[in-house]
Amino acid sequence: MxxxxxxxxxxxxxxxxxxxxxxxxxLGEDIGVNGGVFRATDGLQDRFGEDRVVDTPLAESLIAxxxxxxxxxxxxxxxxxxxxxxxxxxxxxxxxxAARLRTRTxxxxxxPMVLRAPFGGGIHAPEHHSESTEAMFAHIPGLxxxxxxxxxxxxxxxxxxxxxxxxxxxxxxKRVYRMLKQDIDDSGExxxxxxxxxxxxxxDITLVSWGAMIHETLQAAxxxxxxxxxxxxxxxxxxxxxxxxxxxxxxxRTGRCVIIHEAARTAGFGAEIAANLAEFGLMNLFAPVGRxxxxxxxxxxxxxxxxxxxxxxxxxxxxxxxxxxx
Amino acid sequence: MTKVAVASFDIEFxxxxxxxxxILGDLPEFAKRAADLIPLYRDMIVTRIFDSKAVTLQRTGxxxxxxxxxxxxxxxVGLSRAMHKEDxxxxxxxxxxxxxxxxxxxxxxxxxxxGNEEGMNFANACGDFxxxxxxxxxxxxxxxxxxxFKLRGQPRVAVPVCGDGATSKGDFYEGINAAGVWNxxxxxxxxxxxxxxxxxxxxxxxxxxxxQKAIAAGIPGEQVDGNDVIAVYDRFVKALNRARSGGxxxxxxxxxxxxxxxxxxxxxxxxxxxQELIQQKALDPIDRLNTYLIEQSxxxxxxxxxxxxxVTAEVDAAANDYLxxxxxxxxxxxxxxxxxxxxxxxxxxxRLTALGDV
Ligand SMILES: Cc1ncc(C[n+]2csc(CCOP(=O)(O)OP(=O)(O)O)c2C)c(N)n1
Ligand SMILES: [Mg+2]
Numbered sequence: 001m002x003x004x005x006x007x008x009x010x011x012x013x014x015x016x017x018x019x020x021x022x023x024x025x026x027l028g029e030d031i032g033v034n035g036g037v038f039r040a041t042d043g044l045q046d047r048f049g050e051d052r053v054v055d056t057p058l059a060e061s062l063i064a065x066x067x068x069x070x071x072x073x074x075x076x077x078x079x080x081x082x083x084x085x086x087x088x089x090x091x092x093x094x095x096x097x098a099a100r101l102r103t104r105t106x107x108x109x110x111x112p113m114v115l116r117a118p119f120g121g122g123i124h125a126p127e128h129h130s131e132s133t134e135a136m137f138a139h140i141p142g143l144x145x146x147x148x149x150x151x152x153x154x155x156x157x158x159x160x161x162x163x164x165x166x167x168x169x170x171x172x173x174k175r176v177y178r179m180l181k182q183d184i185d186d187s188g189e190x191x192x193x194x195x196x197x198x199x200x201x202x203x204d205i206t207l208v209s210w211g212a213m214i215h216e217t218l219q220a221a222x223x224x225x226x227x228x229x230x231x232x233x234x235x236x237x238x239x240x241x242x243x244x245x246x247x248x249x250x251x252x253r254t255g256r257c258v259i260i261h262e263a264a265r266t267a268g269f270g271a272e273i274a275a276n277l278a279e280f281g282l283m284n285l286f287a288p289v290g291r292x293x294x295x296x297x298x299x300x301x302x303x304x305x306x307x308x309x310x311x312x313x314x315x316x317x318x319x320x321x322x323x324x325x326x
Numbered sequence: 327m328t329k330v331a332v333a334s335f336d337i338e339f340x341x342x343x344x345x346x347x348x349i350l351g352d353l354p355e356f357a358k359r360a361a362d363l364i365p366l367y368r369d370m371i372v373t374r375i376f377d378s379k380a381v382t383l384q385r386t387g388x389x390x391x392x393x394x395x396x397x398x399x400x401x402x403v404g405l406s407r408a409m410h411k412e413d414x415x416x417x418x419x420x421x422x423x424x425x426x427x428x429x430x431x432x433x434x435x436x437x438x439x440x441g442n443e444e445g446m447n448f449a450n451a452c453g454d455f456x457x458x459x460x461x462x463x464x465x466x467x468x469x470x471x472x473x474x475f476k477l478r479g480q481p482r483v484a485v486p487v488c489g490d491g492a493t494s495k496g497d498f499y500e501g502i503n504a505a506g507v508w509n510x511x512x513x514x515x516x517x518x519x520x521x522x523x524x525x526x527x528x529x530x531x532x533x534x535x536x537x538q539k540a541i542a543a544g545i546p547g548e549q550v551d552g553n554d555v556i557a558v559y560d561r562f563v564k565a566l567n568r569a570r571s572g573g574x575x576x577x578x579x580x581x582x583x584x585x586x587x588x589x590x591x592x593x594x595x596x597x598x599x600x601q602e603l604i605q606q607k608a609l610d611p612i613d614r615l616n617t618y619l620i621e622q623s624x625x626x627x628x629x630x631x632x633x634x635x636x637v638t639a640e641v642d643a644a645a646n647d648y649l650x651x652x653x654x655x656x657x658x659x660x661x662x663x664x665x666x667x668x669x670x671x672x673x674x675x676x677r678l679t680a681l682g683d684v
Contacts, residue, residue, distance in 0.1 A: 030523045034523065034596055037592070057525070057530050058495060058525070058530065059494045061496055062494075085459070085460060086461070089495075124391075124441070126419070127459050128459045129459075265674070295678075296670075296674060297671075301442060303653060304441075304656055304659055307681070308659065
């Protein structure tokens with residue numbers, strides 16, 4: 001057991017799987033000698049060599065496209081995109097190829113790749129370094145989109161993503177990179193993909209979130225407990241495919257739901273969850289489904305970013321409103 | 327079988343002022359009187375002092391992440407001063423000196439890097455594009471602007487600036503290629519500072535020069551000593567004039583060096599050998615012009631000191647203006663989203679308006 005940050009957990013999971021499986025290969029910008037701009041791959045090039053920890057030229061479309069070629073050869077590439085703000089050139093390769101190679105070849109060629117990228121705001125980064133556009137990827141059929149919220153979840157979910165036979169977009173909430181440490185047993189044990197994790201049991205209301213916002217959501221749940229509101233908190237973790245059952249089952253018990261995400265509101269992934277509740281859970285609801293989200297603005301530069309980000313107070317206020325319906 | 331060479335090319339390297347401050351060959355007209363170079367020298371000093379102040383502000387928690395241009399002053403000042411006011415600059419995040427010479431104020435740049443978009447709302451250099459962080463994405467913008475200049479018969483030139491790393495991107499290749507096809511008034515500046523964060527120039531491309539990438543696009547490409555402000559200015563003036571008079575695009579690779587960390591968030595010690603930095607210091611663009619001006623008796627150590635003090639005071643005053651710039655009210659994040667905020671978002675904006683000027 002070791003106390004690890006989310007960043008160290010990513011590093012440990014990569015190292016574990018590289019040691020266990022010769023086919024795992026890393027590629028990306030500045031991931032080798034520099035160990036990644038956040039140090040997620042620190043020490044891995046020394047340990048596994050330049051052929052398996054590959055510094056690429058500055059070209060994201062190349063990284064994604066090449067990853068598909070590597071994966072089709074039976075390797076298990078894990079590519080890093082330095083920030084989510086630079087992931088967009090990969091969408092051509094991801095949407096038109098990675099996500100549908102299996103379909104297009106009727107199963108002859110598959111694409112067991114992982115594309116990792118740090119995302120989200122709150123670290124006072126420069127422009128284009130703070131957005132959360134996970135919903136864009138969740139809209140692409142054939143992909144998995146996985147978002148860990150804690151060190152333990154990062155370790156287990158990343159191992160699962162690498163072992164998964166299909167393409168996975170693995171988005172790391174960089175605000176959590178060094179936020180907390182957890183005891184992690186570096187045993188190579190993966191966590192399941194495609195399921196939500198209930199991180200707090202409660203009976204009055206279901207709060208659904210993922211990534212960094214889980215932390216504000218849990219804080220809100222603690223505050224609300226003092227007011228006599230007992231919150232259940234669900235960490236979606238794999239947003240695509242969505243484990244609707246866990247959310248429906250919880251809302252069946254609580255009758256209320258608030259969804260929290262940092263991404264802009266319109267067509268954010270919260271809308272998909274709300275739509276599922278409207279379709280399959282309406283009869284169990286005592287109150288309208290609430291959403292606490294980022295604004296429909298361009299992500300502001302750091303002086304105003306805290307006003308963009310949903311806060312614990314915003315979450316508490318929406319929960320209180322939702323509790324008022326009887 | 328017949329075999330004939332169907333294409334061949336040479337890439338030229340231009341330099342007037344060597345690292346020891348000595349002149350090589352005949353100087354171009356603008357540089358014949360050494361005293362006429364003092365304004366360029368001043369611009370380089372301004373750039374260096376501005377950079378060092380910005381780094382200090384960041385280190386003391388008074389500004390955000392910052393990318394210093396130390397070592398690249400001749401490259402950015404030379405190209406910027408060669409441009410006409412009505413030309414358009416499309417920079418990256420490291421051409422502070424180019425912006426300043428174009429009339430962007432120091433305060434505006436501090437405000438932007440301090441985390442406030444208002445800094446990109448230039449009062450003077452109105453046509454110029456804002457800082458561009460997604461690498462090479464500004465190159466096609468410049469191609470579009472150049473197309474518009476040509477379409478309207480305007481004698482203007484678009485100048486996209488990018489790094490050595492940026493030349494690996496599709497956007498870069500797509501941009502130079504299209505400019506060649508349409509013979510556009512566009513001068514592509516590649517500032518080769520030898521590094522793209524931790525990746526040395528040699529790991530970016532197997533090609534011998536970045537300039538020869540122009541050849542594949544069917545446009546002229548050349549190298550210039552990017553630490554020689556005379557050469558940079560001269561080669562850009564020539565390329566800009568050619569472009570302005572219908573002669574089409576050029577790519578100029580400025581050979582220089584990033585003397586700083588990539589940004590204040592980076593530690594070059596992890597990947598760069600200290601020895602290399604020491605060697606590069608001998609090629610410093612400011613020192614060599616200072617040596618030349620003094621040797622020509624148009625400048626003195628005392629004048630140099632005086633200039634440094636004067637510019638430092640100017641930079642400090644701008645930093646104070648920045649530090650005293652009132653924060654924008656939270657609701658202003660909706661102000662420039664659209665020309666008119668759609669009804670759908672008015673209630674969201676209203677929630678921030680209710681907060682007032684926090
Ligand atoms: C598309 C994209 N990918 C990655 C990054 C992260 N990044 C910022 S600067 C940089 C290196 C750029 O090198 P170069 O083009 O040589 O310019 P320099 O920083 O040396 O001036 C990288 C990889 C980015 N900003 N945009
Ligand atoms: Mg560079």
